[in-house]
Amino acid sequence: MTEEAVTAHSLTPVLRVLRSCLHLMVAALLALAAVRALAEDAPDAPAVLATAVALFAVYATGPRLPRLRSSTGAAALWLAAVALLWTVLLALTQDGVWLAFPLFFVQLHLLPLRGALPAVAATTVAAVAGFGWHTHTLSVGTVLGPALGAAVAVAVVLGYEALYRESEQRRRLIEELTAARSDLAAAEHAAGVLAERERLAREIHDTLAQGLSSIQLLLRAAERALPQRPGTALGHVRQARTAAVGNLAEARRFVRALSPPDLEAGSLPAALERLCATTARTSPLAVHCQVSGAPTALPTAHEVALLRIAQSALANTVRHAGAGRAELTLSYMDTEVALDVVDDGAGFVPAEVPAPGSAAARGTGFGLAAMRARARALQGTLVVESAPGEGTAVAVTLPCPAASAPAPSAPAAAPDATPEAAS
16 A cells, blocks of 8 residues: 555544454454463463564554654564564464464555565465464465465455545545535626626616716706796706606616616506607607507516617717607517617717727717627617718617517607606
8 A cells, every 4th residue: 555545544434443453353362372372381382472472562563653654664664573573473383373364454554565465475375384384284274274364355455445545536526526516606606796787887877877967968958047047947957856866766776676667657668658758858859659569568677678778779869969859669579579769860880889998988888788788688689770970770679478468558659758867
């Protein structure tokens, strides 16, 4: 056995019990040899007793030597001393042959396999020769006894080592699985944190940021109306206050991951109607909303995504397009639901929009990225078509789940209807 295996084995409870039993067996066999020599009043009884005591003393010092378990050379020297004394005892009494069996285990335990097998073979030959010398005969039983004992010892030790290697392999596999599970849990936690940050970023952009922009426009309009038109200014201030109250409710709801107030108050078409009405009321943009196809009830996630995309698209139109008119169309189809927002504004080159967070973005560009992320999260697609001077069209298509009951139709919207917080 290797030094590492010896060190590892010495820590196992099973091996500690086996070693204790082995030590007790050696002590018992030495006591048996000494007692029988004294009981039979053999001429060499004092020599047998002295040799047995010396062998027990040398053997007992072995487990107390730490170097014996860490150095193959030290173990070999100690085993040589034990073997020498055992050979003397075997020459004095045939009872010494029984000590060969525990010696097999000691040799296999302390020496590498390439050194332990020759040592076991030499011990077997010495036991056979010693027993034959005392009995003056050499029979099949005399040879097979020590040989079978050696074979059993080798088989037991090799079997134990195989089981130990298998248990160690399983232990390492369990440790690897535990580490992999911890890494997976950490990765899932990190992914959850990123997903929640993305959700909050989208909600802030589509609600609070839009609302604050709308409030800013209304307050600027009120400032321009003062002091000549106080009534007009007061109307703008009231609209700003209404927008602030609505966005405060939005903030509380998206922090709690609840549905937007517009969807709680009615269907998706009705919420889009109110959005268009609020946008038209708080901006110079004329917005028309229409519904195509038979409205059907959609999952909340689909309705929230379509409403938020519509809010973001109209907000971009108000802030960047310089458009005079916008058309919002919600289309219900057999397997899909589509939302189109088209304006007659200045247009732009979609490929030249900087990515959010880049140096060129300067705080812009997140709206399109958030819309695409919302559509992608529901296995949908979002397409932006635009060119300088030709307006912009935003089209999102989401797969429609299993058909559900028709939703109540919303009333037709006036061109100057207005939604909440369009910025």
